[in-house]
Amino acid sequence: MEDKTEEVIVEKMSFNGTIPLDLYKLLKMESVRRGINIKHYIVEILSEHAETLRSKFPA
Incomplete structure (x- = not known):
């Protein structure tokens, strides 16, 4: 089945x-x-979860 999810x-x-x-x-x-x-x-949410995001997506 084709993914029809649109992105912003x-x-x-x-x-x-x-x-x-x-x-x-x-x-x-x-x-x-x-x-x-x-x-x-969106920035507020990312800031709240910055540490988790850094550990999952290391630079």
Whole structure:
């Protein structure tokens, strides 16, 4: 079965990359609920989990 997951480009932040569209929509809803910009919310989440991400994806 072909993967039809669309991706959203996330640029001009601490990283450049893509995230699945469904994840982007969930993050967008939560950022609106919190009253903050989606990019700031993504950076906040990445900052909270930076150590875990570094250990899983070493430079």
